Amino acid sequence: SQKIEQNSEALNIQEGKxxxxxxxxxxxxxxxLQWYRQDPGRGPVFLLLIRENEKEKRKERLxxxxxxxxxxxxxxxxxxxxADSATYLCALDEESGGYNKLxxxxxxxxxVHP
Amino acid sequence: xxxxxxxxxxxxxxxxxxxxxxxxxISEHNxxxxxxxxxxxxxxFLTYFQNEAQLEKSRLLSDRFSAERPKGxxxxxxxxxxxxxxxxxxxxxxxxxxxxxxxxxxxxLTVL
Numbered sequence: 481s482q483k484i485e486q487n488s489e490a491l492n493i494q495e496g497k498x499x500x501x502x503x504x505x506x507x508x509x510x511x512x513l514q515w516y517r518q519d520p521g522r523g524p525v526f527l528l529l530i531r532e533n534e535k536e537k538r539k540e541r542l543x544x545x546x547x548x549x550x551x552x553x554x555x556x557x558x559x560x561x562x563a564d565s566a567t568y569l570c571a572l573d574e575e576s577g578g579y580n581k582l583x584x585x586x587x588x589x590x591x592v593h594p
Numbered sequence: 595x596x597x598x599x600x601x602x603x604x605x606x607x608x609x610x611x612x613x614x615x616x617x618x619x620i621s622e623h624n625x626x627x628x629x630x631x632x633x634x635x636x637x638x639f640l641t642y643f644q645n646e647a648q649l650e651k652s653r654l655l656s657d658r659f660s661a662e663r664p665k666g667x668x669x670x671x672x673x674x675x676x677x678x679x680x681x682x683x684x685x686x687x688x689x690x691x692x693x694x695x696x697x698x699x700x701x702x703l704t705v706l
Contacts, residue, residue: 484636514694523598523685523697524637569636581650582627582695584636 482507486570486585493560494593501555501588503570508583510572513546513553518567518587527568528555560592596620598698600686606704607676614672615701619688626669627695628661629685630654637685643669676705 485504493499503513512531516524530537530546530553537544543556557564567587574583599618607613619626624645629637640659641651645666658676663669673680683702687695 516697521699521702523687523700526694526696529694571636574639581639581642582637583639584629586634586636 482574482583484508484570484572484583484585486568487588488586490589490591492591492593495561497560499557499560499564499590499592501568501570501590503553503555503585505551505572508551508572508574509548510574513544513570513572514582515542515544515553515555516569516571516584518569524569557590560590562592562594565590565592598686598688598696600684600698600701602701603699604702604704606706608706609676609678611676612672612674613676613703614670615684615686615703617669617671617686617688617698619668619686620690620696621667623688623690623696624666625689625691626663627687627689628669628671629687631683631685631700632681640671673703676703678705681705 483506514529515527518524528544530544532548541558545554567589569584569587571582571584574581601616626643628640631637639652640655641661642649643663646663658674661671681704683700685700687697689695
């Protein structure tokens with residue numbers, strides 16, 4: 481069956497360290513993968529999109545990698561800050577190259593401590 | 595504010611009642627999506643519109659759920675004969691063509 485897995489346990493790190501979140505998927509062949517941030521009681525906010533032919537993408541302190549062989553994406557936040565504390569969701573398109581019907585993972589909660 | 599808006603933000607209803615939610619997407623976006631999210635889970639796709647055409651409904655969407663986007667602008671999601679299992683956050687998102695989706699703040703439904 482199709483599945484997207486993110487670490488269900490919260491990730492606790494110290495301010496200034498790099499946070500690394502993992503997204504693994506099975507039985508999909510997505511054309512791209514997206515990462516969203518979600519704060520409690522709010523809708524998700526788009527962060528980054530990486531395409532299947534891209535290995536790595538960066539935006540400010542954020543970096544995403546996409547390994548279609550391993551069926552895995554890693555999401556890094558460098559020089560983390562308490563304001564980065566949130567739940568981070570990965571999402572991929574169910575139908576490669578389709579109209580971007582997104583399938584989301586359950587998310588990983590990140591807590592950055594001062 | 596030019597973001598996606600949803601109304602109401604919260605809805606408490608009794609089991610068996612009908613409820614309707616509204617979503618106003620970003621004005622130039624031709625695609626509109628509805629998702630449902632329960633505690634500790636990611637959003638689950640419910641249905642999708644391109645302009646006024648509803649192109650897909652998830653198997654999760656029972657016959658009690660109906661969505662419309664009559665003029666290709668705002669959309670409504672109606673749930674008839676609500677059940678306690680319908681309690682969730684209902685999220686609306688919009689996009690222009692593909693890629694990034696912009697989400698609204700959601701409507702939290704509680705069915706007593």
